[in-house]
Amino acid sequence: MKFRSTASTAPVPGSRRRTRTIVVGALPVVVLFALTGMTRIPGTDVDLTVPFAAEGEGPTFNTLGEVDGVPVVDITGVDGDELDQTSGNLNMTTVAVRTKMTLPQMMGRWLASDDTVVPLETVIPANSSADEVARQNAAAFASSESNATVAAMNHLGRPLETVIYDVSDGAPADGTVKTNDVVTSVDGDRVTLPSDISDAIGGKKPGDEVTLGIRRDGRDVTEQVTLGEMPEELQGDADVEAASGGNGRAYLGVTMVAQPADGIRVSYNLRDIGGPSAGLMFSLAVVDKLSPGELSGGEFVAGTGTIDADGTVGPIGGITHKIAAAEHAGATVFLVPRGNCDEATSKSYDGDITLLAVDSLDGAVKALDARNAGQDAETCS
CATH class of the missing domain: 1.20.5 (Single alpha-helices involved in coiled-coils or other helix-helix interfaces)
Structure with missing residues (x-):
């Protein structure tokens, strides 16, 4: 056949x-x-499921308040009279993201809510899993906490130092550098911030030896580490490379954070929140608690924005949803990163909320001080 x-x-x-x-x-x-x-x-x-996500109003948290009986921003290591009593609100805001929707569910969010329906890849990039995105958002949130502390201490004129937050298993520093070590120098040159250390290592190559000055348990010691090759999965992301103790090819393999050098400790106690957009409001809470007066002026102030260690405030996503959520929670003032002003004013809101335009921590403090004094502050228009 x-x-x-x-x-x-x-x-x-x-x-x-x-x-x-x-x-x-x-x-x-x-x-x-x-x-x-x-x-x-x-x-x-x-x-x-459909390849779309819905973004809408998320929960908002008062950074001057408590969650489950614990301060959202907890400051220790200061005298009682040095920690200012605060009132009012400095709320951070979030965006609720819904994925894994069926077509009827997606159409329901689109037709019956104020959610924005966006392609799924804008939330979960191609070739990334939801778990990977969650880990990246958690890392970004931790970075925003560190930057918030650094920016606040710089604003207040307080000294800083770099502490080892974690050592990666099998990394060049594993077995030599320890968690809670304070790094004071690299090859004899004094360092203060994590960026100082990553810059120093960035000038080296794998196989080079580096001498670290370390303060450990109150004692000054030196440790030699032979640098390794930056893992492929960490290459190309400057923030990740820097946070891992590298800048380019050379790799130390530690996670570093800045902390106050005068014994003050700042901890942030929000869980299950990701992304870097809480930075500005965290930093303002630290400044408010460590300086006289009330930045909120007793009002319900909310806001958003990334923050760099130098205090620069950057734009974020979902600004209209964050403003709407804050207004529904009772906010009368919202701090908007200047880069988000056009988008923020593209929508009308239910009530009368003032949108203050800010591009730095110093600028945000000045804007709130001006408002509290009855003076004009720049708004998004």
Whole structure:
């Protein structure tokens, strides 16, 4: 018997009708499962979710208040009279992101809410899993906490130092550098901030030896570390490279954070929050608690914005949702990164909320002080 291979095969009479009947008959089943919220038909590989995400109003937290009985921003190591009593609100804001939606769920968010429907890759980049994005957001949140402390201490004129937060398993520094070590010098040159250390290491190559001056348990010691090759998964992201004790090819393998050098300790106690956009409000809370007066003026102030160690405030995503969430929570003033002003004013809000334009921590403090004094402060217009 001979067989003939062809690129296409003519249908057997009646087969096209049967195929159409099967497909049409399956549609009500697919729709039924989608309407019930199921994301996959049981016993099959049929995925009912759509490649879109919905962004909307998320929760807002007063950085001067408490969560579960613990201060959101907790400052220790200061005399009682040095820690200022605060009132009012300095609220950080968030965006709620919904993924793994069926088509009816996505259409419901689009038609019956103020959510913004965006392509899924704007939330979870291609070739990244939701878990990877969550880890990246957690790292960005930790970085924003460190930057918030550094910016606040610089604003207040307080000294800083760099402490080892973590040592990666199997990294060049593993077994030599320890968690809670304070790094005071690199090859004899004094260092203060994590960027000083990453810059010093960035001038070296794998295989070079570096001498670290360290203060450990109250004693000054020196440790020699032979630098390794920057892992491929860390290459290309300057922030990650710097936070890992490297800047380019050379790699130390530690996570470093700046902390006050005068015994003050600042901890941030929000959990399950990701991303860098809380930086400005965290920094303002630290400044408010360590300086006389009340930045809020007793009002409900909210805001958002990334913050660099030098106090620069950067734009964020979802600004209109954050403003709406803050207004619904009772805010009358919202601090908007200047780069978000056009987007922030593209929408009208339910009440009368003042949008102050800021581009630095110093500028945010000045804007709030001016408002408290009854003076004009720059607004988004």
